[in-house]
Amino acid sequence: MIYIITQFLNGLFSAALLFLIAGGLTLVFGVMRIVNIAHGSFYMLGVYVAYTVIARTDSLLLGTIAAVLLVAAVGLAVERLFLRRFASRPLPQMMMTMGFALVFRDAAFMIWGGDPFTLPYPALLAGSVETRDIVFPAYRLFVMLVAAVVGLLLWVLNEHTLIGAKLRATVDDPEMAAATGINVALVSGGVFAAGAALAAFGGVMGGPILGGYAGMDLDLLPLAFVVVIIGGMGSLKGALVGSIAVGLIDNFGKALVPELSYFTLFAPMVIVLAIKPTGLYGRG
Amino acid sequence: MLNVLDLHTYYGDSHVLQGVTMHVDSGRVTAVLGRNGVGKTTLCRSLVGLTPARAGRIVFNDTEITRLPPHQICGLRISLVPQGRRIFRSLTVEEHLAIAGRTRGSLAGVSEKREHRPGWDVRKVYDVFPRLSERRGHRGDELSGGEQQMLAIARALVANPVLLVMDEPTEGLAPMLVAEVGKLIRRLKDEGTSILLVEQNASFAVKTADYVHVMSKGRIVHSSEPAALWANGDIRTQFLGVPRVDPPVARD
Numbered sequence: 001m002i003y004i005i006t007q008f009l010n011g012l013f014s015a016a017l018l019f020l021i022a023g024g025l026t027l028v029f030g031v032m033r034i035v036n037i038a039h040g041s042f043y044m045l046g047v048y049v050a051y052t053v054i055a056r057t058d059s060l061l062l063g064t065i066a067a068v069l070l071v072a073a074v075g076l077a078v079e080r081l082f083l084r085r086f087a088s089r090p091l092p093q094m095m096m097t098m099g100f101a102l103v104f105r106d107a108a109f110m111i112w113g114g115d116p117f118t119l120p121y122p123a124l125l126a127g128s129v130e131t132r133d134i135v136f137p138a139y140r141l142f143v144m145l146v147a148a149v150v151g152l153l154l155w156v157l158n159e160h161t162l163i164g165a166k167l168r169a170t171v172d173d174p175e176m177a178a179a180t181g182i183n184v185a186l187v188s189g190g191v192f193a194a195g196a197a198l199a200a201f202g203g204v205m206g207g208p209i210l211g212g213y214a215g216m217d218l219d220l221l222p223l224a225f226v227v228v229i230i231g232g233m234g235s236l237k238g239a240l241v242g243s244i245a246v247g248l249i250d251n252f253g254k255a256l257v258p259e260l261s262y263f264t265l266f267a268p269m270v271i272v273l274a275i276k277p278t279g280l281y282g283r284g
Numbered sequence: 285m286l287n288v289l290d291l292h293t294y295y296g297d298s299h300v301l302q303g304v305t306m307h308v309d310s311g312r313v314t315a316v317l318g319r320n321g322v323g324k325t326t327l328c329r330s331l332v333g334l335t336p337a338r339a340g341r342i343v344f345n346d347t348e349i350t351r352l353p354p355h356q357i358c359g360l361r362i363s364l365v366p367q368g369r370r371i372f373r374s375l376t377v378e379e380h381l382a383i384a385g386r387t388r389g390s391l392a393g394v395s396e397k398r399e400h401r402p403g404w405d406v407r408k409v410y411d412v413f414p415r416l417s418e419r420r421g422h423r424g425d426e427l428s429g430g431e432q433q434m435l436a437i438a439r440a441l442v443a444n445p446v447l448l449v450m451d452e453p454t455e456g457l458a459p460m461l462v463a464e465v466g467k468l469i470r471r472l473k474d475e476g477t478s479i480l481l482v483e484q485n486a487s488f489a490v491k492t493a494d495y496v497h498v499m500s501k502g503r504i505v506h507s508s509e510p511a512a513l514w515a516n517g518d519i520r521t522q523f524l525g526v527p528r529v530d531p532p533v534a535r536d
Contacts, residue, residue, distance in 0.1 A: 165379040169372045172424075176370040178354035179332050180384045181443060185353075 002133050007255050008248065013140040015247025016147030017210075020202030021220065022227035022239045023154060024195030030171040030234030031191045033090050038078065038097040039199055039224065040217035041104035046071050046200025047212040048112050050119060060122055067200045075196025079189045087185070088174075105217055114214035119207030143205050150198070151240055158236055167191070171234055223250070226265060230272045232282025241280055285310040285478055286331075286447060291340035293323075293330045300326045301337065302502035308447065308480050313473050315481045315489040315510070317524055318499035324482045325367050327499070328451045331480070332364045333357045344447070363445035367452045367482075369436040371424035378420045380435055381406045385442035403444035412468070413438055430461050437468070448472065449480045454488055466492050486524045490514055498523050 025039045046067040054063035078100055086092040125139040158164040169177040170187045178184045203212075210216070227246045231238025245268060253264025272280065286308040293301035300323045308314040318324050329335040331342060333354035342350045349357050358364075372380060385406055410417035413434045419427060427435060433453065440448055450469075454462045462485075469479055469492050483489035490496065490510040498506040498513065500523045506513065513519060 162382055165375055165383050168374045169379075169383055172372040172374055173370055175334050175354075176366060176372070177383075179334060179358060179364045179366065180439065181355050181358035182383065183353075183355045 005134055006136065007251055009134075009136050009140070011248035011251035012144055012244070013247070014251055015243040016144045017202050017206045018223060018227050018247055019147050019151060019240055019243035020205060021199050022224045022231070022243055023151070023236060024198035025224050026228045026231065026234055026236065026239045027191050028195040029228065031167065031174075032083075032093070032188050033088075034083070034093040034097065035090075035225075036097045036192075036195070037094065037221070038100040038104065039195065040219075040221035041101045041108075042071050042075060042196040042199040043203040043220055044108060044212065044217035045074065045104060046203035047119065047207050047216070048108055049200070050204045050207060051112070051117060051212055054119060060120065063119070064201070064204045067204050068197045071200035072193045072197035076189055076193040078196075079192040083192070084185065084189070087188075101217065105215075108217075109214055112212075116211055116213035118209070118211035119204065121208045139208060146205060150201075151236075154236055223265070226269050229279055230269055232279030234283070235279070235281035238279055238281035285345055286480070287341075287343045288327075288331075289341045289343070291327075291330060291337045291342065293326050293335055293337045295326070295335070300502055301330065301340075303340070304499075304502070304504055306497045306504050306507065308478055309495065310478050311473065311476055312494040313469060313479045313481055313492055315483055315493035315496045316499055316504075317483055317486050317489055317496060317513075319524070320484060322499045323502040324484075324499055325451055326502075328364065328366070328449050328480075328482055331357075331449055332362060358443065361444065361446040363440035363443045363448050365436050365440045365448065365450040365453050367455065369429075369432045371427065371432045371435055373425040374423060376421055376423055377416050377427070377435055380424065380439050381409060381442045384439045404441045405444070406442055409438045409442055412441075429456060430458065433457060433461070433465075437465070441472075445477060447478045447480065449482070451482045452484060453481070454483065454485050462488060486520075 021039070021043055024042075025036060028034065028036050028039070049070050050063035050067040053066040054060060057063070078097075082096055082100075083093050086096065121139055122142075125142050127138050128135050129138050129141060130136075156164075158167060166177070166182050167187060169180065170182060170184055174184050177187075223246060227239060227242035229242075230245055231240070231242030246265070249268055250261070250265050254261045257264065276282075288304055288306045291301050291304040292299070302323075304323070304327060306314075306316070316324055316327065326335060330337045333349070333352055333356070336351050340350070341348060344357075344360060344362065347360065349360065349362075352360075375383070410420075415431060416434055416438055419431060424432070424435070433456075437450075437453065440450075453465050457465065466488065469481065472479060473494075481489055481493055490513065493510055496506075496508060496510050496513050497504045498519060505523060506516070506519050508516075
């Protein structure tokens with residue numbers, strides 16, 4: 001029983017990280033209709049930037065802020081200087097993000113080398129929380145809480161603000177949004193930068209546990225894609241539900257039948273797609 | 285106020301507008317008539333910047349807008365009521381009016397925000413369309429076809445347009461609602477709004493408009509007062525077909 005509860009909590013921890021990463025991926029798809037292959041690179045860059053800044057300043061907070069801001073700036077530059085040239089042409093845009101994924105991967109290798117590392121734990125959260133017989137690392141609970149807060153903020157922004165209404169209008173019908181006075185290019189740039197920032201933030205949050213290593217960018221991408229496909233591309237609610245589903249399934253799958261871990265990960269996706277090709281909350 | 289000079293617009297290789305020259309006069313209702321597929325909607329799209337023309341000029345009150353992006357053209361107070369309504373499915377009625385009412389293109393925004401001329405805002409829109417007020421919390425995809433058409437018009441009006449471009453606003457509407465739209469157009473005209481009315485429904489357009497352009501194969505082939513058009517049997521049969529009532533089923 002304790003084992004199951006611990007696995008359940010571990011699954012929710014994975015779900016929290018996945019949500020931070022897949023949330024940005026799904027928003028970018030919703031607004032720009034592109035599958036952003038470089039999303040995993042933003043996640044990776046976040047971890048590396050935080051690592052460098054923390055090593056220099058000894059401050060987790062500064063490292064996190066630097067990672068989020070710098071990666072957001074990189075995302076904005078990628079969108080403004082490159083993707084913008086191929087506006088409304090998803091295939092060239094996707095190929096371009098793929099190129100950037102390779103460039104970032106090699107750049108990271110050149111700058112930081114290939115040695116694995118982990119980010120330090122915040123001192124306050126280094127211990128464990130104990131209730132009855134269940135012992136669970138405090139930091140993992142903290143990450144779950146942070147993801148929940150981020151999810152709530154995104155939801156409020158999306159559903160209850162003017163910016164959110166403009167965002168949804170752009171997702172629903174970009175042409176009509178433009179004709180209604182919305183600067184769609186600005187929205188795209190903003191969403192792309194915000195998505196990159198979220199991925200970087202997810203990387204930093206997971207940093208003390210998953211750390212940084214060469215190839216981490218493409219390790220995570222398939223999981224994030226499974227989340228987005230299950231939840232429905234473009235849907236924030238879908239990203240949340242998909243993250244929880246994938247987080248739990250992946251954890252229990254690896255714990256119970258480790259030799260089938262890829263099967264247990266992709267089988268639910270296939271089933272969802274067979275029943276509802278647009279994903280749980282996606283649109284046709 | 286709006287002058288279109290030798291406009292050529294393409295979709296890929298397809299040459300849709302083949303040198304359109306026409307004008308819209310200030311404070312009047314100008315109609316563009318023509319059969320399906322002659323380029324009427326493409327003309328609207330080029331006017332508001334959705335499909336920029338490849339050659340020719342569009343001049344609006346001395347400003348060349350031919351290649352401006354749509355949100356800047358919107359900021360100059362040209363509003364579109366698009367064909368097929370194009371309501372945002374996930375936005376409530378209230379949100380539709382909020383995003384359309386408050387946003388301005390960056391070009392015109394600074395100077396125009398200060399200018400408080402009496403005009404359309406959310407309250408006035410709700411006065412004119414009480415049904416939308418009742419449905420203000422409902423999402424676009426929860427509205428009936430008629431309500432969606434009202435919202436499409438309301439969304440264009442809250443931007444307080446100087447020029448309202450209406451692309452087949454009566455398409456798929458019940459006769460009673462068509463009459464309502466006609467009444468509204470006349471009211472807007474009385475308040476000084478210029479209107480470009482693009483229609484397949486020739487009898488409606490002729491009744492409503494002050495001036496009529498007839499379009500065929502990407503060109504304007506006839507321009508006159510509506511009475512002169514109606515009297516010209518050749519033009520009527522050749523370019524408009526026999527005026528007919530659209531089937532009640534929406535085509536998109």
